[in-house]
Amino acid sequence: MINPNISDTIKHLPAVSAVGDRSEAPEAERYISLVSDRYTLEELKEMALALDYEQFWLKFSSGKGLIDDILDLGDHTIHKNLVSLLCEQANAMIKEQLEICLFNVKSQKLSNGAIMNVIDVENYAQKFTFPPPGKTSGEVHDVLTKKYPDKPVVTIGYGPDFAVIRSKGVLMNIPKIVRELREDIKGAGVNGGGHLVVGSIKFVEGMRTEVLSRLAEKIASAEVVY
Structure with a gap:
């Protein structure tokens, strides 16, 4: 209205x-x-x-x-x-x-059939210029959804203490995932939010591996649509 x-x-x-x-x-x-x-x-x-x-x-x-x-x-x-x-x-x-980032994307097929793509935007993207990490992750995701048009796709752009998530065809509830990660991983300082297709997560640098690993598990358990 x-x-x-x-x-x-x-x-x-x-x-x-x-x-x-x-x-x-x-x-x-x-x-x-x-x-x-x-x-x-x-x-x-x-x-x-x-x-x-x-x-x-x-x-x-x-x-x-x-x-x-x-x-x-x-x-x-x-x-x-x-x-x-x-x-x-x-x-x-x-x-x-994109010419830099796409060369450094790592992709894998998850157990639920989704294609998960990850890019370290701290080390494999130009910094302090446009597009910034969030926008860069989104642009990478757009290219990869065209590469896999008939598959559910998730793209994660991560840095020392953050991760940006974009998805298509993967029914994630990012605010719920953030709450669960905060409960599951004590001392990681997880916070963030978003909605069903885009979101971001912040955490302390020393717990990055644990947070990203658990995030991947939750994405793999999410329902997908083709």
């Missing part, structure tokens, strides 16, 4: 958020459909990518004006030109990162 007082000027923002978060919820489809007469799905994805890219460089700056132009809240011509430029730069950097 949408507040009737919401202006058409910002009606597309939930759709941008949904595609940026790769949401598969029914509500996401409805938000995208709501603005389909104004923006194509590809245009929404480009806005989300441009926003991701610019926010990486802005850090804690609000980016007032710049963000408005990315989200088409001002001059439409400026919006189109700016998003095109930012997406061109972002895609070039993503391509360069």
Whole structure:
């Protein structure tokens, strides 16, 4: 349900958020459909990518004006030109990162039939540049789901004290997994969250092996859909 007082000027923002978060919820489809007469799905994805890219460089700056132009809240011509430029730069950097990361992905088939892919983004990805670890893991996952189109796929990008999880066709409840890991592995400081297709986990560095091993076991026991 949408507040009737919401202006058409910002009606597309939930759709941008949904595609940026790769949401598969029914509500996401409805938000995208709501603005389909104004923006194509590809245009929404480009806005989300441009926003991701610019926010990486802005850090804690609000980016007032710049963000408005990315989200088409001002001059439409400026919006189109700016998003095109930012997406061109972002895609070039993503391509360069993927050329490094995909070479270093390790894959294995789990007992439930899922293909689990892991990448050490601390040692086998460029740091302090775009895309950051979470985005890098997502881009790697997108490539691998195309490589295994008919199989459930999970991708884990991990560093010294974190893991980013992306999945397709594996029915995981990441908040529940986080709670279980926190109970199962004392002294690991496990926390994090997410939803059914994306999430992240933090832990202390010294317990990384134990946490990742137990995480793999839980993924292997999850129900899958083909």
